[in-house]
Amino acid sequence: MKDRKEAEKRIKKLREEINRYRYQYHVLDSLEISEAALDSLKHELYELEQNDPDLITPNSPTQRVAGEPAKGFKKVTHQERMLSLEDVFSLEEVESWLERIQKLQPKATFDFYADPKMDGLAVTMIYRNGRLEIAATRGDGTVGEDVTHNIRTIEAVPLQLRTPTDGEVKKFIKKHEDQIDTQKAEATLRAHQGRLEIRGEVYMTKRQLEKLNRDLKKRNQPLLANPRNAAAGSIRQLDPKMAAERGLAFMAYGFLGDHGLDTTEARYDALRLIGFPVNAHGAYCSSIKQVHSLMVSVGRKRDALDYWIDGMVVSLNDRKLLSDLGVVGKTPRGMVAWKYPAEQGTTIVREIRVSVGRTGALTPVAVMDPVTLAGTTVTHASLHNEDEIKRLGLKVGDTVIVEKAGDVIPKVIQVLPNLRTGTERVFKMPRSCPICGSDVRRGAGEVATVCTNKGCFAQELARMLYFVGKSAMDIRGLGEKIVEQLIQEGLVREEADFFKLTPGDLEGLEGFAEVSAKKLVDEIQSHRQVPLARFINALGILHVGEETARDLATAFGSFEELRKATKEELEEVDGIGGKVSESILEFFRDPKQSERVDHLLEVVTPEQIRSRQFASHSPLSGTSWVFTGSLASMSRDEAKAKVRALGAHVTASVSKKTDYVVVGEDPGSKAEKAKHLGVERLSEKQFLDRI
Numbered sequence: 048m049k050d051r052k053e054a055e056k057r058i059k060k061l062r063e064e065i066n067r068y069r070y071q072y073h074v075l076d077s078l079e080i081s082e083a084a085l086d087s088l089k090h091e092l093y094e095l096e097q098n099d100p101d102l103i104t105p106n107s108p109t110q111r112v113a114g115e116p117a118k119g120f121k122k123v124t125h126q127e128r129m130l131s132l133e134d135v136f137s138l139e140e141v142e143s144w145l146e147r148i149q150k151l152q153p154k155a156t157f158d159f160y161a162d163p164k165m166d167g168l169a170v171t172m173i174y175r176n177g178r179l180e181i182a183a184t185r186g187d188g189t190v191g192e193d194v195t196h197n198i199r200t201i202e203a204v205p206l207q208l209r210t211p212t213d214g215e216v217k218k219f220i221k222k223h224e225d226q227i228d229t230q231k232a233e234a235t236l237r238a239h240q241g242r243l244e245i246r247g248e249v250y251m252t253k254r255q256l257e258k259l260n261r262d263l264k265k266r267n268q269p270l271l272a273n274p275r276n277a278a279a280g281s282i283r284q285l286d287p288k289m290a291a292e293r294g295l296a297f298m299a300y301g302f303l304g305d306h307g308l309d310t311t312e313a314r315y316d317a318l319r320l321i322g323f324p325v326n327a328h329g330a331y332c333s334s335i336k337q338v339h340s341l342m343v344s345v346g347r348k349r350d351a352l353d354y355w356i357d358g359m360v361v362s363l364n365d366r367k368l369l370s371d372l373g374v375v376g377k378t379p380r381g382m383v384a385w386k387y388p389a390e391q392g393t394t395i396v397r398e399i400r401v402s403v404g405r406t407g408a409l410t411p412v413a414v415m416d417p418v419t420l421a422g423t424t425v426t427h428a429s430l431h432n433e434d435e436i437k438r439l440g441l442k443v444g445d446t447v448i449v450e451k452a453g454d455v456i457p458k459v460i461q462v463l464p465n466l467r468t469g470t471e472r473v474f475k476m477p478r479s480c481p482i483c484g485s486d487v488r489r490g491a492g493e494v495a496t497v498c499t500n501k502g503c504f505a506q507e508l509a510r511m512l513y514f515v516g517k518s519a520m521d522i523r524g525l526g527e528k529i530v531e532q533l534i535q536e537g538l539v540r541e542e543a544d545f546f547k548l549t550p551g552d553l554e555g556l557e558g559f560a561e562v563s564a565k566k567l568v569d570e571i572q573s574h575r576q577v578p579l580a581r582f583i584n585a586l587g588i589l590h591v592g593e594e595t596a597r598d599l600a601t602a603f604g605s606f607e608e609l610r611k612a613t614k615e616e617l618e619e620v621d622g623i624g625g626k627v628s629e630s631i632l633e634f635f636r637d638p639k640q641s642e643r644v645d646h647l648l649e650v651v652t653p654e655q656i657r658s659r660q661f662a663s664h665s666p667l668s669g670t671s672w673v674f675t676g677s678l679a680s681m682s683r684d685e686a687k688a689k690v691r692a693l694g695a696h697v698t699a700s701v702s703k704k705t706d707y708v709v710v711g712e713d714p715g716s717k718a719e720k721a722k723h724l725g726v727e728r729l730s731e732k733q734f735l736d737r738i
């Protein structure tokens with residue numbers, strides 16, 4: 048956001064909205080929107096504040112953990128605040144995190160421990176002399192709720208700490224002895240004396256949540272929306288029996304104090320030894336590259352896991368470094384949550400454009416600020432029809448939640464009306480077709496508005512197919528079925544739009560997956576430079592085909608020159624008469640066409656012809672050639688290209704203006720016609736001699 052005033056307003060709105068959701072999330076255990084959508088709002092706020100740091104206030108949601116413990120539970124003040132983690136979404140963001148901490152610790156070298164980030168509820172458990180004494184939720188980070196009675200029902204949580212065997216302790220010491228205080232560590236493992244506070248995540252397995260929802264459905268009770276809500280709701284049941292029925296699970300990720308365990312890896316190993324489940328996919332990583340490959344390999348297994356994870360928690364392995372780096376706001380500097388790409392996000396609808404499909408149906412399409420969903424950038428979402436816009440209550444300028452589930456077309460699922468500024472505009476379906484201008488009609492009881500001109504879509508499709516076709520832009524992979532879908536979905540309304548497609552836009556279309564979408568976008572992008580003749584041909588000017596386009600390109604050398612050309616100048620070109628020159632002039636005079644061309648020139652550069660001088664000095668320059676029959680030494684197209692390179696032009700039919708007709712094997716009637724008109728005929732050998 049360029050304007051500071053505007054940023055300030057947006058920040059205020061975002062804070063109000065995030066706080067409202069935060070209360071729902073932390074206190075009511077029922078969040079109206081998904082966590083990914085909320086994350087997206089938070090991320091926007093964070094970035095706006097980073098751009099204008101003096102707008103940061105101490106009570107901004109980015110600066111504190113909000114939410115109050117619910118009534119009905121005893122409050123527990125945490126000995127050490129329960130922190131949260133800064134989210135990062137890409138390798139670049141991880142690298143800039145490392146740069147930041149490297150600046151603070153210039154001498155340090157970093158190694159890591161990466162552990163799957165469970166989608167559940169943080170709890171802390173105090174053990175005294177090895178016995179579970181108190182378990183509490185995070186609450187607002189400082190004060191949580193006493194949920195001991197419920198935590199005790201979770202079998203994964205030891206009520207009494209386990210004492211490892213001698214063999215296990217030995218093995219542990221051997222593995223870690225260079226990095227830990229062995230005496231202190233051994234005492235922690237064996238003796239469990241005094242106070243030990245363990246932290247971890249309570250969660251519900253996928254299977255358990257499905258079973259629970261089946262039961263709730265039978266009893267006509269509201270279903271649990273997601274695993275976090277399920278875990279939180281269960282752990283905050285006042286009746287432990289109810290909580291026990293929910294079949295919760297637990298994994299530990301840390302404990303307070305140092306206990307001689309000076310690496311994160313040793314701490315995870317120790318947790319396992321004293322009886323806590325820790326995530327089996329967590330691992331020591333000697334470099335960020337290793338963390339990245341772990342992230343990818345765990346990501347591949349994600350669907351098959353019986354619990355939900357939304358990323359990897361990356362911690363420095365060296366605990367001293369970690370504690371020296373300290374805490375900024377509510378997050379430790381030495382740890383980040385590297386999140387898997389979100390499938391939901393928030394963005395702003397800038398325009399609602401209307402596309403026309405094969406059946407003539409008008410489809411409104413939201414054109415949005417780019418938003419990254421599940422790793423790809425998305426800029427368009429179909430709104431289907433007028434009623435859907437009404438149902439959503441969507442206005443142009445609204446902030447919306449968009450979702451992209453798997454390989455499905457992105458969808459606007461919700462409007463966030465509280466973020467309105469008052470400048471949003473109501474959308475109205477046009478009364479005439481945006482393509483052909485004919486009347487549109489919406490029948491009684493119908494949802495679709497349709498163009499009354501039956502040929503409308505066909506014309507549009509033909510024009511676009513010609514543009515991308517072999518004689519024009521020559522973009523491979525844009526067949527009829529795909530172009531049809533692109534028009535139908537409103538992704539392509541004019542030629543320039545092909546160049547604005549992102550892999551994310553394509554992934555939802557039939558027949559596309561991540562790899563093929565990227566491949567097509569790369570292919571399109573590789574055509575930003577185009578030979579002038581192809582560019583002229585691609586415009587689809589009436590009476591200007593491949594051949595005339597080449598003649599025009601050779602004659603004018605650049606697109607600007609052609610665009611400026613007068614009727615006389617046009618007609619000086621061999622083969623161009625009044626009908627063609629009129630059509631060209633009319634094309635450039637039409638404001639709609641002119642706008643299309645301007646948009647196209649923003650994304651495509653027609654190459655200037657530099658060989659004109661050379662060509663005009665060649666003995667063949669200015670001569671006119673016709674080819675008929677097949678040649679033995681090269682294809683006809685190659686032969687044509689050769690004479691053109693020498694400044695000659697090639698026409699399709701023989702006339703008095705023709706200088707040479709090259710006659711190959713099995714010639715057509717052109718050879719006869721040449722004879723009749725007295726035009727010089729060349730055999731293949733004679734032709735080769737000439738060139």
Ligand code: IVH
Nearest residue numbers: 130131132162163164165168169248300360
């Ligand atoms: S380490 C600063 N490890 O993520 C606290 N946390 O945003 C970091 N979480 O409230 C704790 N899985 O409940 C850690 N493997 C994991 C985790 C994990 C989930 C939660 C934790 C915390 C939140 C931080």
